[in-house]
Amino acid sequence: MYIGVGFYLAVCLLYFILFKYILAAYGIEASDRSVLSVHPLEKVSFFFSQPLAQAFSFNFLYNMHGIFSQAFYPLMLAAWLFSVFAFDKEQKLTYKFAYVVRMLLLMMLIYVFVLLPRENFSSYRTMICLNIAGTMLMIDVIIRLFSKSKNKNIIPYLMCGIVVVVAWCNFNLNYIRPLKKEYQAIHTYFQQNYDSSKTKVYFVRPQDNLFKKLYNQNLYKDEFGLPSSQKDWTPEPLIKQMVLESTGDREKARQISVINLPYEERDSAKVDAGSLIIDVEKILVE
Numbered sequence: 001m002y003i004g005v006g007f008y009l010a011v012c013l014l015y016f017i018l019f020k021y022i023l024a025a026y027g028i029e030a031s032d033r034s035v036l037s038v039h040p041l042e043k044v045s046f047f048f049s050q051p052l053a054q055a056f057s058f059n060f061l062y063n064m065h066g067i068f069s070q071a072f073y074p075l076m077l078a079a080w081l082f083s084v085f086a087f088d089k090e091q092k093l094t095y096k097f098a099y100v101v102r103m104l105l106l107m108m109l110i111y112v113f114v115l116l117p118r119e120n121f122s123s124y125r126t127m128i129c130l131n132i133a134g135t136m137l138m139i140d141v142i143i144r145l146f147s148k149s150k151n152k153n154i155i156p157y158l159m160c161g162i163v164v165v166v167a168w169c170n171f172n173l174n175y176i177r178p179l180k181k182e183y184q185a186i187h188t189y190f191q192q193n194y195d196s197s198k199t200k201v202y203f204v205r206p207q208d209n210l211f212k213k214l215y216n217q218n219l220y221k222d223e224f225g226l227p228s229s230q231k232d233w234t235p236e237p238l239i240k241q242m243v244l245e246s247t248g249d250r251e252k253a254r255q256i257s258v259i260n261l262p263y264e265e266r267d268s269a270k271v272d273a274g275s276l277i278i279d280v281e282k283i284l285v286e
Helices: 002-026 040-049 051-055 067-086 093-110 128-145 152-193 210-215 235-247 250-255 263-268 280-285
Strands: 200-204 257-261 275-279
Touching (some): 002 093, 093 128, 128 152, 152 210, 152 235, 152 275, 152 280, 200 235, 200 263, 235 250, 257 263
Parallel strands (some): 200 257, 200 275
């Protein structure tokens, strides 16, 4: 374990040095998000309130404002703590406390690359290792509970299967399916209404809760449940790509004017013979 932790820290240090070197070599100014934090108590509070909560969620999408998510985390954490102190009664109490502290410190070490910067945001793309660690601890609890069962050897495979099924549902049903429908609707509408005479496109971005209205899909962090066209960086490259695919003329795609409008300003679009309006929410709802 010590060799593994030492190698991990050495790789992190090497990565940090190379990160700083590349910024200096190319004359790039570091983002505010990469500034190191000097507030350890704030970081510990952040770790226990968000990342650790997601780690004990069995890979279910964690809704910070949902009652189920709010209750699930403390219950799972309590179950793990109970298993540590309730089982192996021959072990000393001090050893059990030390084990809990050691596990929590290791989990903080797993997530140290997010805890070091100033920004406090537990994005899903940074959670995979911590999620695996939390899931392993919970599977260990379940194995202990069924240690005297004849089917105890099936438990690890069953739990791993559940994690895989949840991951499949998260990706295919909660993430990809609504985005596919969104893109197909926009693309179909564009093909039906665009022609080479159009030089301007008014793109009205939808509200962030559109998928909630259409599919009862909750909005989570990291764009889970969020329409891809809701972000202000989506319309211009999306429309230029569609124009290129439609005409095969790269110069025409480069010259197309894209007017980027939030949902609240949808009435300000002025459509004439040379323009096209793409109101995403209207297209999807109708």
